[in-house]
Amino acid sequence: MTLNKTMKLLLAGVAVTLSTSAAMAQTNLRVFVSSQHRPDVWRKAFDMYEAKNPNVKVTIETGGNTSEAQAQYLNTVMTAKDSSLDVMILDVIRPAQYAAAGWTVPFNDVLGDANAAMKRYLPAYAEANTVDGKVVALPAFADAMFLYYRKDLLEKHGVQPPQTWDELAAAAKKVTAAEKDANLQGLSFQGKAIEGAVCTFLLPYWSMGKQLVSDGKLSFDKDAAVKSLKLWKDFVDQGVAKKNIAEVATDDTRKEFQAGNVLFAVNWSYAWGQFQGGESAVKDKVGVVKLPAVQGGQPASCLGGWEWGVSAYSNNKTEAQKLVQYLSSPETSEFMAINASLLPQFPDVYTDQDVTKAVPWFASARPVVETAKARPVTPRYNEVSDIIRTTVNAVLAGQSTPEEGATQMEGRLRRVLR
Amino acid sequence: MATASETTLVRAHNESATKWWTRFLDPSERTLAVLLLLPTALLLSLIIVYPVCRLVWTSFQNLSLTSGAPATFAGIENYALMLEDPVFWETTWNTVLITLITVPGALLVGMALALMANLPFKRKWPVRLSLLIPWALPLAFAGLIFAWFFHSEYGVVNDVLRRLGFEGVIWFNSAKWAFAAICLTIIWKTSSFMALIILAGLQTIPRSLYEAAEVDGAGRLRQFFEITLPLLKPSIVVALIFRTITALQTFDIPFTMTRGGPGTSTATLAMYIHQNTVDFLDLGYGSALAVVMFALSMGVTAVYLRMIRAKG
Numbered sequence: 176m177t178l179n180k181t182m183k184l185l186l187a188g189v190a191v192t193l194s195t196s197a198a199m200a201q202t203n204l205r206v207f208v209s210s211q212h213r214p215d216v217w218r219k220a221f222d223m224y225e226a227k228n229p230n231v232k233v234t235i236e237t238g239g240n241t242s243e244a245q246a247q248y249l250n251t252v253m254t255a256k257d258s259s260l261d262v263m264i265l266d267v268i269r270p271a272q273y274a275a276a277g278w279t280v281p282f283n284d285v286l287g288d289a290n291a292a293m294k295r296y297l298p299a300y301a302e303a304n305t306v307d308g309k310v311v312a313l314p315a316f317a318d319a320m321f322l323y324y325r326k327d328l329l330e331k332h333g334v335q336p337p338q339t340w341d342e343l344a345a346a347a348k349k350v351t352a353a354e355k356d357a358n359l360q361g362l363s364f365q366g367k368a369i370e371g372a373v374c375t376f377l378l379p380y381w382s383m384g385k386q387l388v389s390d391g392k393l394s395f396d397k398d399a400a401v402k403s404l405k406l407w408k409d410f411v412d413q414g415v416a417k418k419n420i421a422e423v424a425t426d427d428t429r430k431e432f433q434a435g436n437v438l439f440a441v442n443w444s445y446a447w448g449q450f451q452g453g454e455s456a457v458k459d460k461v462g463v464v465k466l467p468a469v470q471g472g473q474p475a476s477c478l479g480g481w482e483w484g485v486s487a488y489s490n491n492k493t494e495a496q497k498l499v500q501y502l503s504s505p506e507t508s509e510f511m512a513i514n515a516s517l518l519p520q521f522p523d524v525y526t527d528q529d530v531t532k533a534v535p536w537f538a539s540a541r542p543v544v545e546t547a548k549a550r551p552v553t554p555r556y557n558e559v560s561d562i563i564r565t566t567v568n569a570v571l572a573g574q575s576t577p578e579e580g581a582t583q584m585e586g587r588l589r590r591v592l593r
Numbered sequence: 594m595a596t597a598s599e600t601t602l603v604r605a606h607n608e609s610a611t612k613w614w615t616r617f618l619d620p621s622e623r624t625l626a627v628l629l630l631l632p633t634a635l636l637l638s639l640i641i642v643y644p645v646c647r648l649v650w651t652s653f654q655n656l657s658l659t660s661g662a663p664a665t666f667a668g669i670e671n672y673a674l675m676l677e678d679p680v681f682w683e684t685t686w687n688t689v690l691i692t693l694i695t696v697p698g699a700l701l702v703g704m705a706l707a708l709m710a711n712l713p714f715k716r717k718w719p720v721r722l723s724l725l726i727p728w729a730l731p732l733a734f735a736g737l738i739f740a741w742f743f744h745s746e747y748g749v750v751n752d753v754l755r756r757l758g759f760e761g762v763i764w765f766n767s768a769k770w771a772f773a774a775i776c777l778t779i780i781w782k783t784s785s786f787m788a789l790i791i792l793a794g795l796q797t798i799p800r801s802l803y804e805a806a807e808v809d810g811a812g813r814l815r816q817f818f819e820i821t822l823p824l825l826k827p828s829i830v831v832a833l834i835f836r837t838i839t840a841l842q843t844f845d846i847p848f849t850m851t852r853g854g855p856g857t858s859t860a861t862l863a864m865y866i867h868q869n870t871v872d873f874l875d876l877g878y879g880s881a882l883a884v885v886m887f888a889l890s891m892g893v894t895a896v897y898l899r900m901i902r903a904k905g
């Protein structure tokens with residue numbers, strides 16, 4: 176073999192190795208999924224993506240059981256400029272904050288006409304994910320709060336699902352008195368100092384037609400705040416809600432209702448899938464309607480939902496954005512609605528035949544989501560949230576009166592939203 | 594100790610050296626000391642002095658990641674804000690209260706444990722091991738375990754209370770009971786550390802002192818107050834310094850047990866610092882709070898050090 180030939184062979188060998196390694200090049204994407212939103216079902220959605228994109232491998236990371244615990248973790252990762260996470264799911268209140276901190280990559284370049292792309296979603300989600308014209312995240316699923324009730328018990332005692340909170344109290348008293356079951360709670364809601372307690376406070380407050388923030392300025396209505404805090408505290412004092420409601424987080428409400436110990440429960444849409452699951456004691460005994468209103472007010476729900484953001488510190492931003500576009504597509508939305516009862520972020524999916532077959536009440540859920548109110552959008556939202564939820568918690572624990580609570584809340588909110 | 598003539602000799606030798614590098618081959622004691630301390634001094638300044646200076650500097654800045662704006666010099670604004678922040682005062686007071694309750698509490702329980710462990714057992718290891726376990730347990734674990742103990746429905750504490758005929762307490766629904774639960778947990782967790790240090794101190798006290806006291810007719814109690822306690826003082830002071838500083842920094846146990854609730858009634862200063870930096874991303878204000886906590890710890894350490902020096 177001549178030297179020339181050897182060189183040629185060697186070069187050919189190198190070329191072959193290089194080209195095969197390029198074809199084999201795998202992108203590993205690490206995705207943070209909130210543990211309360213069915214990471215097991217998201218896994219199936221990722222599997223379908225992997226099947227179509229063999230060069231991408233998706234790993235799920237999950238943790239924390241509340242929105243704040245997850246935000247705390249993600250805040251730590253992002254302040255450390257850690258590149259280990261590529262995609263993360265964010266509670267609807269956070270994209271604005273993450274964009275302000277420069278932690279997410281905008282989608283404008285990959286969306287083409289960003290405006291048209293965002294118009295496909297429910298308007299509330301197009302708005303929540305757009306900051307100063309930049310699309311900072313894409314909607315993962317929609318959510319709103321609903322009133323779940325025990326269909327079997329209401330029928331047994333001839334009670335209609337309540338339209339107002341007063342009716343709810345009366346119905347709960349009637350049914351629990353007749354059932355004589357010490358473990359049966361009339362109403363379960365979120366009293367622990369978690370994100371859900373912010374909505375707890377806002378539900379009756381909004382129902383009275385009041386806003387917390389108008390035109391970026393605090394528009395706190397103290398009377399309405401006192402009434403709202405008092406409404407919840409009265410439920411505890413009257414025995415409609417249990418005494419230690421100040422210890423109850425969102426998933427506690429879900430678990431206790433699922434175990435058959437709750438008549439009425441305020442919760443998000445995700446609970447439905449688990450109430451109807453194999454481990455549920457209340458399967459097929461559950462009804463769901465829009466939340467009651469205060470006497471003389473309009474019913475109000477809290478806008479929830481989660482969004483997919485791509486980390487600004489990711490080493491695979493292009494692949495990560497492609498994955499998020501798939502996750503935020505009508506097809507994935509339909510899949511998640513059917514398999515995890517997560518509310519669609521697209522208006523049309525609500526009336527899709529397969530969806531209405533799997534989750535019949537979604538058709539009536541759409542108007543609730545469409546009229547649900549968004550919590551104030553501000554980069555300092557975490558402080559606003561902390562003020563509201565610690566006050567709700569303190570009032571429910573009997574630590575301060577509704578009046579004291581409202582005064583403290585106003586004073587502290589004024590410091591943050593100047 | 595070098596004698597006077599040796600020192601003169603070394604100095605004379607050094608002065609006679611003409612080349613500078615020979616100093617390294619045969620350094621004077623002072624150069625040697627500097628050389629030997631240099632790596633430690635560098636390391637300490639890197640991991641302690643620099644971060645502390647940086648912290649103090651950040652505390653004078655307007656640095657909030659949620660504003661999206663770059664940091665600007667704010668003077669004493671963060672400190673002025675603190676003075677009128679009710680949550681700052683509440684969390685600081687809670688921290689002081691936890692220190693005032695749990696430090697003496699852990700000292701008393703730790704002393705009792707140490708005295709018991711010092712009894713002439715046939716097998717020493719089971720006693721020592723049970724002393725070590727609470728100390729070896731991570732703080733967050735202890736917090737989570739006790740949160741379950743004190744749970745109003747599923748907790749073992751309420752179960753025992755009910756069996757004894759009392760009504761169960763909703764521990765985390767009231768500031769007072771939640772505070773009591775936290776203090777009990779901290780005392781349980783930290784008294785074994787106190788006991789370990791005191792036990793070490795106990796074992797340095799010669800038996801002959803007790804034998805002599807017995808011959809002189811001193812009772813057990815008298816022996817404790819006249820021999821044990823005075824000779825234990827140095828160990829107690831050391832244990833108190835460590836315990837007080839960690840008490841001022843209390844974070845894990847209230848964080849895992851109550852998250853500061855109900856309301857903010859059991860939140861500590863360390864938790865408030867964490868909240869401002871990690872949750873609110875207000876690094877300027879968080880740093881100012883941290884500077885205050887640093888000053889508090891330094892103040893307490895200075896007092897204890899003075900106590901030791903006065904005794905010494």
